[in-house]
Amino acid sequence: xxxxxxxxxxxxxxxxxxxxxxxxxxxxxxxxxxxxxxxxxxxxxxxxxxxxxxxxxxxxxxxxxxxxxxxxxxxxxxxxxxxxxxxxxxxxxxxxxxxxxxxxxxxxxxxxxxxxxxxxxxxxxxxxxxxxxxxxxxxxxxxxxxxxxxxxxxxxxxxxxxxxxxxxxxxxxxxxxxxxxxxxxxxxxxxxxxxxxxxxxxxxxxxxxxxxxxxxxxxxxxxxxxxxxxxxxxxxxxxxxxxxxxxxxxxxxxxxxxxxxxxxxxxxxxxxxxxxxxxxxxxxxxxxxxxxxxxxxxxxxxxxxxxxxxxxxxxxxxxxxxxxxxxxxxxxxxxxxxxxxxxxxxxxxxxxxxxxxxxxxxxxxxxxxxxxxxxxxxxxxxxxxxxxxxxxxxxxxxxxxxxxxxxxxxxxxxxxxxxxxxxxxxxxxxxxxxxxxxxxxxxxxxxxxxxxxxxxxxxxxxxxxxxxxxxxxxxxxxxxxxxxxxxxxxxxxxxxxxxxxxxxxxxxxxxxxxxxxxxxxxxxxxxxxxxxxxxxxxxxxxxxxxxxxxxxxxxxxxxxxxxxxxxxxxxxxxxxxxxxxxxxxxxxxxxxxxxxxxxxxxxxxxxxxxxxxxxxxxxxxxxxxxxxxxxxxxxxxxx
Amino acid sequence: xxxxxxxxxxxxxxxxxxxxxxxxxxxxxxxxxxxxxxxxxxxxxxxxxxxxxxxxxxxxxxxxxxxxxxxxxxxxxxxxxxxxxxxxxxxxxxxxxxxxxxxxxxxxxxxxxxxxxxxxxxxxxxxxxxxxxxxxxxxxxxxxxxxxxxxxxxxxxxxxxxxxxxxxxxxxxxxxxxxxxxxxxxxxxxxxxxxxxxxxxxxxxxxxxxxxxxxxxxxxxxxxxxxxxxxxxxxxxxxxxxxxxxxxxxxxxxxxxxxxxxxxx
Numbered sequence: 001x002x003x004x005x006x007x008x009x010x011x012x013x014x015x016x017x018x019x020x021x022x023x024x025x026x027x028x029x030x031x032x033x034x035x036x037x038x039x040x041x042x043x044x045x046x047x048x049x050x051x052x053x054x055x056x057x058x059x060x061x062x063x064x065x066x067x068x069x070x071x072x073x074x075x076x077x078x079x080x081x082x083x084x085x086x087x088x089x090x091x092x093x094x095x096x097x098x099x100x101x102x103x104x105x106x107x108x109x110x111x112x113x114x115x116x117x118x119x120x121x122x123x124x125x126x127x128x129x130x131x132x133x134x135x136x137x138x139x140x141x142x143x144x145x146x147x148x149x150x151x152x153x154x155x156x157x158x159x160x161x162x163x164x165x166x167x168x169x170x171x172x173x174x175x176x177x178x179x180x181x182x183x184x185x186x187x188x189x190x191x192x193x194x195x196x197x198x199x200x201x202x203x204x205x206x207x208x209x210x211x212x213x214x215x216x217x218x219x220x221x222x223x224x225x226x227x228x229x230x231x232x233x234x235x236x237x238x239x240x241x242x243x244x245x246x247x248x249x250x251x252x253x254x255x256x257x258x259x260x261x262x263x264x265x266x267x268x269x270x271x272x273x274x275x276x277x278x279x280x281x282x283x284x285x286x287x288x289x290x291x292x293x294x295x296x297x298x299x300x301x302x303x304x305x306x307x308x309x310x311x312x313x314x315x316x317x318x319x320x321x322x323x324x325x326x327x328x329x330x331x332x333x334x335x336x337x338x339x340x341x342x343x344x345x346x347x348x349x350x351x352x353x354x355x356x357x358x359x360x361x362x363x364x365x366x367x368x369x370x371x372x373x374x375x376x377x378x379x380x381x382x383x384x385x386x387x388x389x390x391x392x393x394x395x396x397x398x399x400x401x402x403x404x405x406x407x408x409x410x411x412x413x414x415x416x417x418x419x420x421x422x423x424x425x426x427x428x429x430x431x432x433x434x435x436x437x438x439x440x441x442x443x444x445x446x447x448x449x450x451x452x453x454x455x456x457x458x459x460x461x462x463x464x465x466x467x468x469x470x471x472x473x474x475x476x477x478x479x480x481x482x483x484x485x486x487x488x489x490x491x492x493x494x495x496x497x498x499x500x501x502x503x504x505x506x507x508x509x510x511x512x513x514x515x516x517x518x519x520x521x522x523x524x525x526x527x528x529x530x531x532x533x534x535x536x537x538x539x540x541x542x543x544x545x546x547x548x549x550x551x552x553x554x555x556x557x558x559x560x561x562x563x564x565x566x567x568x569x570x571x572x573x574x575x576x577x578x579x580x581x582x583x584x585x586x587x588x589x590x591x592x593x594x595x596x597x598x599x600x601x602x603x604x605x606x607x608x609x610x611x612x613x614x615x616x617x618x619x620x621x622x623x624x625x626x627x628x629x630x631x632x633x634x635x636x637x638x639x
Numbered sequence: 640x641x642x643x644x645x646x647x648x649x650x651x652x653x654x655x656x657x658x659x660x661x662x663x664x665x666x667x668x669x670x671x672x673x674x675x676x677x678x679x680x681x682x683x684x685x686x687x688x689x690x691x692x693x694x695x696x697x698x699x700x701x702x703x704x705x706x707x708x709x710x711x712x713x714x715x716x717x718x719x720x721x722x723x724x725x726x727x728x729x730x731x732x733x734x735x736x737x738x739x740x741x742x743x744x745x746x747x748x749x750x751x752x753x754x755x756x757x758x759x760x761x762x763x764x765x766x767x768x769x770x771x772x773x774x775x776x777x778x779x780x781x782x783x784x785x786x787x788x789x790x791x792x793x794x795x796x797x798x799x800x801x802x803x804x805x806x807x808x809x810x811x812x813x814x815x816x817x818x819x820x821x822x823x824x825x826x827x828x829x830x831x832x833x834x835x836x837x838x839x840x841x842x843x844x845x846x847x848x849x850x851x852x853x854x855x856x857x858x859x860x861x862x863x864x865x866x867x868x869x870x871x872x873x874x875x876x877x878x879x880x881x882x883x884x885x886x887x888x889x890x891x892x893x894x895x896x897x898x899x900x901x902x903x904x
Contacts, residue, residue: 536727539697540785544741544792545717554740558731635730638774 002362007207009355014078016354017069020062027059065354073344074353076329077205083325084205084212087335088342089224090319095337096232097308099239100173103296104305113295117153123286124149133276138262145283148255152248152290159297161245166296169241170304176234177307181314184227188318193222206356212335212342223318231311242293243300252291259284352605357612360605364594367443376597378589379443380613386440393431401426445613447507447589452575455511459518459571464564467523468556471530480523488520492578496585505586510579517578518571525567529560562629562636569625576618591617641795643671643694643828647703650689650854662853663689664700669847669856673795676822676829676865678843680836680889682896686854687832688800694830695719695798707796717741720789722799726781728773734760734784735769741792759787762824763817779810783817790825799831803838812873815841819868836889840864840882841873848889850896858892860885 005012034055042049069075076083103112110118129142155161187193199215206212216225263280266273316323326334333346343349352360366373367382374380401422409420419427427433441450469476492513499516503509533556541555583592584599591610598606629636648667653660663686671677679687692698694705696715705712707719728737735756736743742752760766763783773781782802789797802818803811815838822829833839839846844865850857862885864876876882 534727536723536725537729539695539715540721540723540727540788541740541744542697542715543695543717543719543721543794543798544744544788546740546744550744554744555729558729561731633731635772635774638730 006359007204009207009353009359010077010081010204013069013074013353013355017066017075017078020065020069023058024062024066027055027062030055031059068351068354070329071332071347072351072353073330073348074355076325077353080325080329081205082218083322083329084335084342084344085217086221086224086319086322087326087330088212088214088337089216089221089228090315090322091335091337091342092228093224093231093315096228096235097311099235100304100308103238104301104308106305106308111296111298111301113157113301114298116289116295117157120153120286120289121150127279127282127286130275130279133272133279134262138265141258142262142283145255145258148251148258149287149290152251152255153295155245155248155251156243156290156293156295157297158245159299161247162297162300163242163244163246163293166241166243166293166300169237170300173234173238173241174303174307177231177304177311180227180231180234181307181311183230184223184311184318185314187223187226188220188320191219193219193226195219195222206353210341211344214340214342220318220320220322224315238304243296244293248293255287256291259287350604352608356605357608360609361612364609375444375594376588378447381441381443381445383439384442385437387431387437388435389431389433392435393429396429398426398429401429444589444591444594445617448579448583448591449617451507451510451514451590452572452579454507455514455575456518456568456571458511458515459522460564460568463519463522464526464560467526467564468530468552468560470523471527471533471560472552472556477527484520484523487516488524492517492574493581493585496582500582500586510582510587510590513582514575514579517574521571521574522564522567525563525570526560529563530556532563533559562633565625565629565633569622569629572621572625573618576614576621580614641673641708641828643796643830644706644709645669645690645694645703646706648690648693648700648705649702650686650693650698651701664693665853665855667703667854667856669859671796671828671830671845673828674826676831676842676844677847678831678833678839678845679847679849680833680839680893681847681849681854681857682851682893682900684854684900685849685851685896687849689854690849691798691800691830691832694796695721717745717792718795720792720794720797722782722785722789722797722802724801724804726773726778726785728781728784728788730772730774733770733772734765734776737773737784738787738791740788755791756787759791762790762821763787777810778806779814782806782814786817786821790821790827794827796828796830799829801832801834804834811838815873816868818842819865822865823869836886836893837877839889840886841868841876846889848892851900857896860889 031053034053038049069078073084098107101107105111108115124146129139134142195217196215199213199217202213202215202217203210204213216222259280263277319326330348333344333348335342335348336345363373364375364380367379369377369379374382404422404425406420406422408426409417409423411417424433466476466480470480471477495516496513499513500509503512537555537559538551541551546554579590580592580595583590584596587593591613595607595610598604598610645667648664649662650664651660651662667690679690681687689698693700694712696712696719699713712719729740732740738756738759739747739752742755747755756769757766760769763786765780765783765787768776768780773784776784785802799818803814806814818829818831819842821827829842831839831842833842840862841864843860843862846860846862847856848858848860849855864879864882867876
């Protein structure tokens with residue numbers, strides 16, 4: 001079942017997209033009708049105007065899904081499942097031609113030769129002869145060298161001096177490319193290229209870790225694949241073409257000889273010698289870049305450029321409707337061939353398709369670890385048997401056994417160790433005695449939840465009493481205020497390195513970090529709530545004979561309840577955010593841990609799955625708290 | 640002899656920043672006999688509320704004493720019940736939990752407390768409202784709850800700080816009758832602070848008019864209207880020429896005091 005769903009995710013996506021479209025349109029119709037009805041009873045600005053309206057919620061969700069499907073190329077995969085494979089073949093041609101294109105102003109703004117000449121000229125002008133390193137004769141000679149290098153640049157850039165070999169080779173290349181263009185057009189028109197059996201057996205787009213099937217699956221694809229192979233050969237021959245005009249050869253020999261001579265001549269002063277060597281080395285470096293013949297006159301490449309243009313046009317013709325599909329359904333990126341694979345780049349890469357995210361979530365949620373479920377040996381959310389002994393060991397400290405009278409057992413003369421009562425107590429305190437097990441939640445999500453819940457409970461249990469005391473007592477307020485106000489504004493993550501060092505990377509450290517966050521929030525909210533008690537209520541309770549303790553318990557605490565519950569709601573949100581970040585720093589379980597691993601391997605699907613999990617859990621928390629607030633303090637603001 | 644006795648009561652407030660002193664009360668002496676009902680009138684700032692707060696024990700006088708039952712008042716206590724202008728109900732508790740608050744604080748038995756709550760809710764006209772949240776009640780009903788909450792504790796003196804000030808005219812009149820009924824029925828000593836001259840005349844068996852700067856007792860009246868109000872309609876009493884005369888006299892008195900203050904500022 002799961003495999004079938006996984007293999008047919010394009011089909012499922014197609015159905016979902018159509019449903020989303022229908023509901024998007026339908027809810028707009030419903031919404032407009034409803035608005036027309038209500039407009040009559042509600043003036044603009046009436047607070048009733050923002051109540052209810054499920055249809056707009058559905059409309060928004062549909063729009064969100066449609067945008068997600070569109071920019072993740074889910075729509076493309078749903079309705080043009082072969083498009084990626086064909087675009088991969090087109091990309092192969094682009095990749096094959098890239099060495100030639102790199103020399104032309106097709107992919108960059110300038111000819112590669114233009115860039116080289118500009119850079120060499122610039123460096124030559126910037127290189128000044130330091131004063132005093134040369135004798136007068138040498139000085140004149142080196143100034144002449146500048147002029148010679150300059151005229152070498154001119155020779156290589158002059159079309160009339162282009163070497164005959166290069167001329168022939170460039171012509172042959174242009175012819176070859178033109179041949180490819182007509183060949184491509186003809187093959188695409190004929191459309192009778194058959195894909196290989198191996199190609200047809202490939203898994204479809206996006207169902208395995210190989211994103212896009214590499215081998216051509218369609219006639220058009222086969223044509224592009226074949227042309228790309230030939231183009232790759234032509235491109236290789238292009239990289240071997242050198243511009244060596246005979247005049248330049250002579251000039252090169254002359255310049256090299258002069259540089260060698262200058263290098264051999266010694267200066268009298270050793271300090272001068274060093275400056276002299278540096279200058280000559282720098283000069284030689286510029287010259288070396290000019291003597292290998294990679295600079296061509298711009299006009300010499302005209303033929304090749306026209307042939308490439310031709311091939312591009314032929315490619316557009318051969319692509320036909322495919323180029324429109326690429327334009328309309330592959331927004332924000334393109335399919336790129338690099339080395340041995342074709343990959344989605346742009347939004348298609350970092351925004352996984354909704355169906356893929358669900359598939360990834362399904363795989364994570366699978367509690368069967370042997371079957372590839374869970375993540376790194378832990379389920380997402382499941383249950384396990386928790387030995388009671390572990391809980392006992394957590395609460396019973398080992399020193400209980402240490403302080404008992406008597407000694408621990410020792411090895412006797414028979415070479416045996418017979419544990420005595422004290423040993424048994426120690427085993428009990430260390431959780432080594434099996435006492436049965438209870439079912440307990442387990443998994444990454446539970447680990448995260450557990451940390452938040454424990455920290456929150458501690459924060460509430462300790463923070464609320466202190467906050468209330470700070471709300472009613474000058475001493476408590478002033479004594480603890482500096483402490484809390486100093487540590488509270490520090491971002492929790494700034495504490496993290498310190499806390500993790502002190503308490504370790506396991507639960508203790510994270511719980512303490514979250515506790516610090518929750519504690520400050522609870523103290524401040526309880527304090528605000530307590531200090532906001534109306535004086536008349538306090539006086540009334542005094543007059544009714546309540547003691548200080550009773551007033552705290554029966555008047556100030558209930559009065560602070562709305563603020564305390566709001567504080568809990570805020571604390572949950574902040575703790576949740578901090579926890580995920582803390583888990584990304586260190587640890588081996590938790591939702592943040594999953595995202596951290598996903599980040600290091602650039603697994604965008606997994607990243608989105610964790611983002612979704614966090615968002616949904618945060619939403620669930622907040623809805624629970626809203627429900628609790630609604631149920632427990634309906635009297636809020638009505639006193 | 641559960642009389643409320645104020646002896647040479649002075650209250651001076653000092654502004655902690657400027658050190659400026661304000662004499663809120665100066666040499667206030669009175670004796671309120673058990674079962675008397677007293678209303679206190681005066682322009683704003685004459686120390687009415689300060690006087691009430693001292694009697695309630697919320698603040699201590701600078702000098703002089705207030706004694707109840709010959710015992711000097713040093714702090715708030717259950718023997719002096721308070722009713723505030725806004726009810727000061729505990730909105731998180733339903734009506735019956737508000738009413739039995741004092742009993743719960745004293746750890747009275749549940750059955751006894753329930754019986755008392757029922758009795759007093761009946762008396763103030765709130766039978767069947769025990770489970771209702773207080774925030775769902777109207778202002779008049781909230782004030783009835785406040786009265787019941789105070790009475791259920793069986794205080795010796797009931798102190799009311801403008802208890803009916805926030806109510807509409809009709810509700811106010813009904814509540815005035817209720818206060819008189821409760822006074823008759825319980826025989827409690829009652830002290831009412833009010834802004835309304837009419838209310839002071841109707842409810843006060845005795846009436847103090849206070850004068851400001853320094854706050855002091857200016858004039859005392861003994862009036863027959865509260866006693867008459869137990870049997871007669873309050874509206875009839877208001878038509879009495881004697882009622883109108885005293886009302887005009889007091890109004891003029893307070894008007895003059897206000898004018899004097901304005902002139903001084």
